[in-house]
Amino acid sequence: MDQQSLFNVEPQPWQLDDQDDWLIARMAFSGAPFGPYDYSIPADLEKSVQPGIRIEVPLGRGNRKMIGYCVDVIGPFHRLAPSVQPQKLKPIERIIDSRPLINSNLLDLANWISDYYLCPVGQVIETIVPPGVRNESGTREMLFLSLPDGLAVRLGTMKLSDVQRTILTTIGSSVQDWTPRELAETVGCTQGPISTLRKKGLIITTTKRVQQKTHEIPRETRMADLVLNAEQEVALRQITQHIEADTHQTFLMHGITGSGKTEVYIRAIQKVVEFGRQAIVLVPEISLTPQTRQRFRARFDRVAVLHSHLTASQRAWHWQQIAAGNVQVIVGARSAIFAPTPNLGLIVLDEEHDGSFKQDKAPRYHARDVADWRATNEGVPLVLGSATPSLETWQRAVEGRYQKLSLEKRVLDLPLPDVATIDMRVDFGGRKRFGPISQKLRQEIAQAISAGGQVILLLNRRGFSTRIQCPACGYVETCPDCSIPLTHHVEGSKAVCHYCDFQTPEPKRCTQCNNPSIRFSGIGTQRLEANVTALFPDVSIMRMDTDTMRKPGSHEKALNKFRSGETKILLGTQMIAKGLDFPNVTLVGVINADTALHLPDFRAAERTFGLVTQVAGRTGRGEKGGRVLVQTFDPEHKAIQAATRHDYLGFAKGELPHREEFHYPPFGFQARIVIRSEILAKAQYMADHIAEQITSAASLLESDVTLLGPATAPVEKLRGKFRYHMLLNSGNAGVIQKVVRRAQTTIKSIDDVQWIVDIDPQDML
Ligand code: ADP
Ligand code: ZN
Numbered sequence: 121m122d123q124q125s126l127f128n129v130e131p132q133p134w135q136l137d138d139q140d141d142w143l144i145a146r147m148a149f150s151g152a153p154f155g156p157y158d159y160s161i162p163a164d165l166e167k168s169v170q171p172g173i174r175i176e177v178p179l180g181r182g183n184r185k186m187i188g189y190c191v192d193v194i195g196p197f198h199r200l201a202p203s204v205q206p207q208k209l210k211p212i213e214r215i216i217d218s219r220p221l222i223n224s225n226l227l228d229l230a231n232w233i234s235d236y237y238l239c240p241v242g243q244v245i246e247t248i249v250p251p252g253v254r255n256e257s258g259t260r261e262m263l264f265l266s267l268p269d270g271l272a273v274r275l276g277t278m279k280l281s282d283v284q285r286t287i288l289t290t291i292g293s294s295v296q297d298w299t300p301r302e303l304a305e306t307v308g309c310t311q312g313p314i315s316t317l318r319k320k321g322l323i324i325t326t327t328k329r330v331q332q333k334t335h336e337i338p339r340e341t342r343m344a345d346l347v348l349n350a351e352q353e354v355a356l357r358q359i360t361q362h363i364e365a366d367t368h369q370t371f372l373m374h375g376i377t378g379s380g381k382t383e384v385y386i387r388a389i390q391k392v393v394e395f396g397r398q399a400i401v402l403v404p405e406i407s408l409t410p411q412t413r414q415r416f417r418a419r420f421d422r423v424a425v426l427h428s429h430l431t432a433s434q435r436a437w438h439w440q441q442i443a444a445g446n447v448q449v450i451v452g453a454r455s456a457i458f459a460p461t462p463n464l465g466l467i468v469l470d471e472e473h474d475g476s477f478k479q480d481k482a483p484r485y486h487a488r489d490v491a492d493w494r495a496t497n498e499g500v501p502l503v504l505g506s507a508t509p510s511l512e513t514w515q516r517a518v519e520g521r522y523q524k525l526s527l528e529k530r531v532l533d534l535p536l537p538d539v540a541t542i543d544m545r546v547d548f549g550g551r552k553r554f555g556p557i558s559q560k561l562r563q564e565i566a567q568a569i570s571a572g573g574q575v576i577l578l579l580n581r582r583g584f585s586t587r588i589q590c591p592a593c594g595y596v597e598t599c600p601d602c603s604i605p606l607t608h609h610v611e612g613s614k615a616v617c618h619y620c621d622f623q624t625p626e627p628k629r630c631t632q633c634n635n636p637s638i639r640f641s642g643i644g645t646q647r648l649e650a651n652v653t654a655l656f657p658d659v660s661i662m663r664m665d666t667d668t669m670r671k672p673g674s675h676e677k678a679l680n681k682f683r684s685g686e687t688k689i690l691l692g693t694q695m696i697a698k699g700l701d702f703p704n705v706t707l708v709g710v711i712n713a714d715t716a717l718h719l720p721d722f723r724a725a726e727r728t729f730g731l732v733t734q735v736a737g738r739t740g741r742g743e744k745g746g747r748v749l750v751q752t753f754d755p756e757h758k759a760i761q762a763a764t765r766h767d768y769l770g771f772a773k774g775e776l777p778h779r780e781e782f783h784y785p786p787f788g789f790q791a792r793i794v795i796r797s798e799i800l801a802k803a804q805y806m807a808d809h810i811a812e813q814i815t816s817a818a819s820l821l822e823s824d825v826t827l828l829g830p831a832t833a834p835v836e837k838l839r840g841k842f843r844y845h846m847l848l849n850s851g852n853a854g855v856i857q858k859v860v861r862r863a864q865t866t867i868k869s870i871d872d873v874q875w876i877v878d879i880d881p882q883d884m885l
Contacts (some may be wrong), residue, residue: 142206145169146192147177154240156191160209163535169212172220174254177215189245191227207511223443224296225459225498232493236878239483239862248458252436261327264297265314268324283313288322320487343418349532352384355525359388362501363395363466370492372472372517373505375527376536376766377737378701381505382412384527384693385468386419388503393420393448396405397465402487403454404474404698406489410676411425411701416451426452426459429672454479454487457494464498467491471502471698472513473730488513488881496679507737507768508730511779514772515786530740537740539748539764541755544712555651556643561709561749562655569659569688573706573744577691578735579648580715582665586642588615590630597627603837608640610650611667621841647726648691648711656689664692697735701878703742708735713752713760720834721884722784725759725871732763780840783826783849785880791856792881794833796841799871804830806873807844810863814848825850825859841874847881852875 143161148154156613159167159177169175169395171190179186222230226248234241246254272292280288286307291298298306300314317323348356355373375381381805389399403412405428416423424447426436441447443460450459454477457467469477469491477487495502503524504513517524530536540560556579557565568575585608588597597606599617605616606624613626629636649663664678681687685704690696710732732750739746752760761769779788793810797803807830818825829846836843850856860877 142196143169144194144206144209145175145177145190145195145212147175147188147212148191148240148242148245149179149186149188150240150242153179154242154307155188155522156241158194158209159212161193162211164323164393165212165215168218170220171224172222173218173699174216174221176216178210178213180265183210185213188222189242191231191241191245212303219319221245221253223462223590225464225494226458226460228497229458229490229494230495232427233485233490235855236489236493237483238857238877242481247455247479250432250435250439252432252434253439256329256436258436261329262299263763264299264326264328265291265303265318265323266297266326267291271322272533278780282318283307283309287313287317291323297328298752302652339421340414340417341779343415345419345663346380346383348383349380349529351527351529352387355384355527356387358523358525359384359466359501359503360391363388363391366499368499368501368517370495370502370516370522371504371525372509372513372522372828373503373525373527374509374514374517374768375505375525376530377507377734378530378534378741379507379527380531381470381527382415385470385503385505386415388466388501389420389468392465395465398442398445398447398461398818399449399466399468400456400457400459400461400464400491401449401451402467402469402491403451403453403475404471409679409699411679412451412699413576418450420449422447423449423451424459426450428453437672455491457487464494464500465493466500467502468505469502470505472506472520473508473510474698475727478880480883482876484876484878484881486882489880490491498860508733509768511726511772511775512786515776534740534742535745536766537746537748539736539766541760541764542712542751543755544751544753556648556711556751557655557709558751559653561751564707564747564749565656565689565709566757568707568747569656571706571744572704573685574682574685574702574704575689575707575709576696576700576705576735576738577648577652577689577709577711578694578697578731579643579645579691579711580731581607581642581644581712582646582667582693583616583618583644584610584650585640586644587640588627589639589641590633590635591637591639592635593630593633595630595632597631599835601840603835607644609667610646617707619835630722632723643711645692652689654693659688660686661689661691662687664690664696666695668692669695694731694735697731697738700738701741702738704744705741706744706746707741708746708748709754710748710750713750713763714754714757717754717757717759719885722779722782723882723884724870725757725775726771726788727830728757729759729763729789732760733766736763736766760855775835783851787851789850789856790879790881791860792884793830793848793860794878795830795844795873795875795877796838798841800842802870803842803844803871806870806875807846810867810875811846813863813867814846814859817859817866821848821862822861823855824852879881 143166145159145161146156147159148156171192173190174187175190176185176187230241230244230248233244275288290307300311304311375379392399424442442450446460450456469488472488479485491502516522542560547712565575588606588608597615599606599622602617602619603617603621604617607618608626609616614623615626616623627638630638645663645665652661662678669675682690715734717724736748737838739748758774795803795807811830813829814827826849827846830844833843833845848856
C-alpha cells in the first residue's frame, strides 16, 4: 500500500468512539413499496448483518412485518444526509439468512440494472436469485448432535452407563456432527439413551439446513482438441491475451456460420479454467440442444447447464454449486448471466443478435448489455459471437469500442452454400395445387433425398392456417381478448390466439353472419407438414415448433432422430434455424422469407436478413455441399438479396444510414412506454398524461429527448387490455432514464391502468 492511500482510508468501526457506535441496514423490497428504507441494527445483531441477506423489518405506520433484502450496511464511517438520524430509525426485527444470497459483485450488478432499466433494486435481486434458492427448495432442516464444550476431557471421570459412555465417546471422537439416526446405528442402541443424555444436557443439538439430494452433473466421454485453423488461432490469441493480463475487453467475433466459433470459445475457456476461474457461456434457449451441451461436457469436467426445464430444486442446487466454486463452465440461457461465480474469468455470448436475450418482463434487461457491464466491472473479457451481429454491436466494433475478430472462412475450407430465390408471384401463378411448395423446391427436395441427403424446411409460423375468414362477409375470426387473428390448429380442431393462448373449437360457421362456408387460409407449419407428407408419402418427416416441443427432452429426441438419418425432412419454425450442425443436410428451403418483413418495426429487415442467413448456414457443412432455396414475394428486397450473397457487410452498410437518419439505435437511444387498461378511454387519458409529464420533464432538464406518440400500439388489444404506446429517442446515453425518473415524480397513477417503461426496446408491437 502506498503512503497516499494509507491516509485516505476511512476510519474502521473499531477505531470509532462509543457514541458513534451505530449501524444502519438499507433495505429494499421486491414488491411495493420498494424502498430502499433505512433501519437501525441492534448491537446484538451487528455481527450478523451484511449486504445480500434477507431481514424481516417493520414497515409503515402499522409496522407490518416485511422481508426485504439488505442492500447496504451503513456506519459512522459513511457520510449521511443531515436529515438521517440513526438513533431514530426503527430497528430491524429478524435475520433470515446467515450467509448472503448474492455476493457483492452481483449486488453491484443489481444496482446498475436497477438504475439503467428503471426497475426497483429489490425486484432485480428477486430476478437474480432463483426462487429455489430463496425458499431453500431441495433442502430441509435437520437435527445434529454434538458435545458441550469441555465435556470430552471429563468423560473418564463421569458416572455413566456403558451405552451412555459409548454414545458420548463416539460423538467426541469424530469431527463431524451426528444425526440421531446415524448415531443410534453406529452405536447399536435405540433413541432412548440418546434422548436421556440430551435431557441431561450432556448432548447438545443444533439444527442445520442440508441438501436433500444432489443433482450430479453428467459427464461425456472426453474429446480431444481440434487443430485450429489460422483464423481461429488469431482470434484465440487475442482473447487469451486479455485472459492472461486479467483485463477487460469486449470482442465481437464475427464468424460466418460453420466457421468454428464455438471451438474458439472452448479453447479460451480452457485457459480460464487453467487459472482456476469460471466462465459463463450464454446461448439462446433454443440452442441448448444436446449438441451444445455435449460439446462443453466433452471438454470440461464440471459443466452446469441451466435451461428452462430445470426444477426449482435442481436450479437451486446448481446455483449453490456455482457459488461454492465447484463449477468451471456455466452454459445457459439469458438468466445464466447472473451465475454467482466466485472468480469469474470470461463471459461468452453466442448468437448475440438473438432476440431471446432481452427479457420481456421487469426487469426488462438485455443479457448482452448486462454481460458487458458485468465483464467490465469484474475486469474480464467478454466475447460476443455471431454470423449476423446486431447492428448495435456491429457499430460499436466499427467505432473501436469492441475489438473485432473475424472468421471469414468455414472450417476445413468448406464453401458457403449457394442461395437462390424463387419468386412466388411467378412460380405460383395459377398453380395452387402445389400448396406452399413451388415446383422448383419440390424437385430439389426429391433430388436431395434420392441422393441420400437430408432437408430442412423453415416456415416461421406455427399452426395450420393463419387466417380464418368468412368469404361472405369478410369477417376474420379474432381473439376476443387481443386484436390478433386466430390461427387454425388441426391438432385438436381448434382456433388459437398465438399471443395469449386463448383457444376455442374451430368455428363451423362465421361468428358474425352465420355463413356455413368458412375459408381457412395462410400457411402454418402444421399445414406445411401435411403438404410435404402428401408430396413425399414415403419419406419420414418431422415437425419442430413450440407445439410439438412442449415436453422436456423432446428436442433431444427429435434431433437425435434427424442426426441418425431416420428423419429425412425436418421442418419447423425459427427453432430449426439456429446452431444445428448436421453435415448431411444438403438442402435448406425457406417456405416464405417475408413473414416478418413488413411488420411495423425498424428492425424487420435486420431480423429477416438474420433468419435467412442463419437457416442457410445449416447446410453445406459436409462433403456433399449444400444448396438453399428461398421462396419470397419480394426477391429484390435488400435483406433477401444480401442473405442470398451471405453478405453481412453489404447489409450493414445499406441499413446503417437509415438508422442514422432517424437517430435509431445504434445511433441513438430508445425507450418505449406502454400503457394498458381494460377501459380504452382510461388508457388513452393516461397515455396523454404521461406524454405531457415526459415533455415537461424533458424541457425542465433541457435534455434532447424527442417523443413519438402516444398512439395506439400495433397490437391494440392484448389479453383483454387496450394498449397505447410512445417512443422516446435521444442521442445521448442515460438521458432518457433521467427524464423518465423526473417524470415519474409527477405522473399521477389512476386505477385500472398499468404502464411500463422498456429501455432499449426490441419489441415494437
Ligand atoms: P460455428 O459456431 O461458427 O457455427 P462450430 O464451432 O459449430 O461453428 O464449428 C462447426 C463444425 O466444425 C463443428 O462440427 C466443429 O466441431 C468443427 N470444427 C471447428 N473447428 C474445427 C477445426 N479447427 N478443425 C476441424 N473441425 C472443426
Ligand atoms: Zn389473445
